[in-house]
Amino acid sequence: MSERIGKTLYDKLWDAxxxxxDDEGTALIYIDRQLLHEVTxxxxxxxxxxxxxxxxxxxxxxxxxxxxxxxxEYKTVEDILDPISRIQxxxxxxxxxxxxxxxxxxxxxxQGIVHVVxxxxxxxxxxxxxxxxxxxxxxxxxxAALAHGVGTSEVEHVLATQCLIQKKMKNMLxxxxxxxxxxxxxxxxxxxxxxxxxxxxxxxxxxxxxxLVIREMSIEGRMTICNMAIEAGARVxxxxxxxKTIEYxxxxxxxPKGDNWEKAVASWRELKxxxxxxxxxxxxxxxxxxxxxxxxxxxxxMVTSISGIIPDxxxxxxxxxxxxxxxxxxxxxxxxxxxxxxxxxxYVFIGSCTNARIEDFRAAARILKGQKISSLVxxxxxxxxxxxxxxxxEKEGLDKVFIDAGxxxxxxxxxxxxxxNDDKLPEGKHCASTSNRNFEGRQGAGGRTHLVSPExxxxxxxxxxxVDVREILNG
Amino acid sequence: xxxxxxxxxxxxxxxxxxVDTDMILPKQFLKSIKRTGFGPNLxxxxxxxxxxxxxxxxxxxxxxxxxxxxxxxYKNGKILLVRENFGSGSSREHAPWAIKxxxxxxxxxxxxxxxxxxxxxxxxxxxxxxxxxxxDTIFKEIEAEVGYQLTIDLExxxxxxxxxxxxxxxxxxxxxxxxxxxxxxxxxxxxxxxxIQDFEKTYKKKNxxxxx
Numbered sequence: 153m154s155e156r157i158g159k160t161l162y163d164k165l166w167d168a169x170x171x172x173x174d175d176e177g178t179a180l181i182y183i184d185r186q187l188l189h190e191v192t193x194x195x196x197x198x199x200x201x202x203x204x205x206x207x208x209x210x211x212x213x214x215x216x217x218x219x220x221x222x223x224x225e226y227k228t229v230e231d232i233l234d235p236i237s238r239i240q241x242x243x244x245x246x247x248x249x250x251x252x253x254x255x256x257x258x259x260x261x262x263q264g265i266v267h268v269v270x271x272x273x274x275x276x277x278x279x280x281x282x283x284x285x286x287x288x289x290x291x292x293x294x295x296a297a298l299a300h301g302v303g304t305s306e307v308e309h310v311l312a313t314q315c316l317i318q319k320k321m322k323n324m325l326x327x328x329x330x331x332x333x334x335x336x337x338x339x340x341x342x343x344x345x346x347x348x349x350x351x352x353x354x355x356x357x358x359x360x361x362x363x364l365v366i367r368e369m370s371i372e373g374r375m376t377i378c379n380m381a382i383e384a385g386a387r388v389x390x391x392x393x394x395x396k397t398i399e400y401x402x403x404x405x406x407x408p409k410g411d412n413w414e415k416a417v418a419s420w421r422e423l424k425x426x427x428x429x430x431x432x433x434x435x436x437x438x439x440x441x442x443x444x445x446x447x448x449x450x451x452x453x454m455v456t457s458i459s460g461i462i463p464d465x466x467x468x469x470x471x472x473x474x475x476x477x478x479x480x481x482x483x484x485x486x487x488x489x490x491x492x493x494x495x496x497x498x499y500v501f502i503g504s505c506t507n508a509r510i511e512d513f514r515a516a517a518r519i520l521k522g523q524k525i526s527s528l529v530x531x532x533x534x535x536x537x538x539x540x541x542x543x544x545x546e547k548e549g550l551d552k553v554f555i556d557a558g559x560x561x562x563x564x565x566x567x568x569x570x571x572x573n574d575d576k577l578p579e580g581k582h583c584a585s586t587s588n589r590n591f592e593g594r595q596g597a598g599g600r601t602h603l604v605s606p607e608x609x610x611x612x613x614x615x616x617x618x619v620d621v622r623e624i625l626n627g
Numbered sequence: 628x629x630x631x632x633x634x635x636x637x638x639x640x641x642x643x644x645x646v647d648t649d650m651i652l653p654k655q656f657l658k659s660i661k662r663t664g665f666g667p668n669l670x671x672x673x674x675x676x677x678x679x680x681x682x683x684x685x686x687x688x689x690x691x692x693x694x695x696x697x698x699x700x701y702k703n704g705k706i707l708l709v710r711e712n713f714g715s716g717s718s719r720e721h722a723p724w725a726i727k728x729x730x731x732x733x734x735x736x737x738x739x740x741x742x743x744x745x746x747x748x749x750x751x752x753x754x755x756x757x758x759x760x761x762x763d764t765i766f767k768e769i770e771a772e773v774g775y776q777l778t779i780d781l782e783x784x785x786x787x788x789x790x791x792x793x794x795x796x797x798x799x800x801x802x803x804x805x806x807x808x809x810x811x812x813x814x815x816x817x818x819x820x821x822x823i824q825d826f827e828k829t830y831k832k833k834n835x836x837x838x839x
Contacts, residue, residue: 305812
């Protein structure tokens, strides 16, 4: 009897989309969906126009505004004060109008962060290949779709040909068994993983998450972990299909209906890794041992648990790493061996493509209910990921919880995650942020980012420094 | 894209390692909606004495006279010679756009950063990886000879010196074809238009819900 090696979910998604492949492994992969936003698309549309090309399939594209839009009240594009941001926003409007692409523009309740909007609309479906000119496209892998970020030339390539030139990645498995403690979230799982394997730990790999913790996790939680796969070096993050996935997609505006729904579901049920599949790399984690995480440095791998202390470069044997720690501590204005709980927090940001879905706001609101933010906190922002998330939160009265606690309840957008709009973290200020990157200057020149979960951000807002949210939940 | 033809040019020596994309094109220029017009801002921080503003005219700005791009002897050079790990940092495609916009078609270095490497070929720029010794030798030869030129022959994968000496180099066959035939990736992919259409037809039958 011959032994057949099974396929991973990534293998299956790849195989289903190969148009052609040459002897050196360079393949043309068919792309089912492209999501567009204002920053990385203008040059792609310009390229199409210059070459007098038309989009291959207009219905495969969907656009929204996110990076440059204000999160304060605004009515028209004229209200965007930065003239260069305004031009980028206007350009997306003109390009989508010229080529007939659907766009969620200013004033559309569906407008929001591209990686929140896609799944929310059912524009992301299981089994799809999906690309976007943004590295956090890995998010969509939570719906068992093959999704990753691309450069601007590739955006144009997909517009013109519906394909992408690709070489296949390797397979990596991250298995998280056990049960998460109360107060430990998907964000903590993925931060702990990045702390363990480093920011280049998954380079060249498609990363699939499995194990009891993932099975028990909500779809929105799975989006949070897939979102940050790129922070470990994996362009692709994936979770297999289950009833939760199908339930999540059902009745979404772009989801199949009627007969097509039945057909689609039948085909989606195959979207899981075979038991005897081969992974090039395997990482095992015990979910029950993961504590709430806080990043202390200037890359996402510079992270530790809330009960931890800041590392001492003197104890680091690798000289490159030791100098990295020293440079990070200087930028962050922190001392070696300081307790994480002693880091002061002046800004709080709950938002971004990592943590701006309804469950994130519910979770933070549970901590904030009946509480006030510390007088040490100068600004606390709650920025829903889309107009629909905002509407739902308001329906549940969550906006009042945030406002009563002292938060500003804002309009959807990328906001303070990346400082391309008016929301910027001032120099020298520490921010408890639910975003995904803590690079130097990421949230604003000189700003000091600490990556945390929404619950941990809410708890820090109340205390004015980092605290263990498990202690609050356990009374 | 223009076809990459054999050409001879002055070589600009930039004796620096780890030149990152932020140095190649500083971040204030990223909000542009164009992929052209970045040439005057290539190495903006190193090239000018003042801080560059997007969309502003750079022709009357005070220049750093000692910066290599500003030296008269290297004027109109289309080949850039640099040290290891050129193009590290952010993935901005604006960096190769600026290089191409300035008029540089070939960069020679001991090594390049991954993303920059791919982005450059997509924009018709040939990146040649040579040994440290070969790169070092060329740096010395440039210093010794005003008007030093090299001939870049991509077809035969050769760099030809005025002395007649040649250095062969390696290049990915797919990328070479794209440059020689002046094919951007899109033109090349569209050569398989029929295959894509055939795939799409079968695929649509299997997955009708993915099509309007």
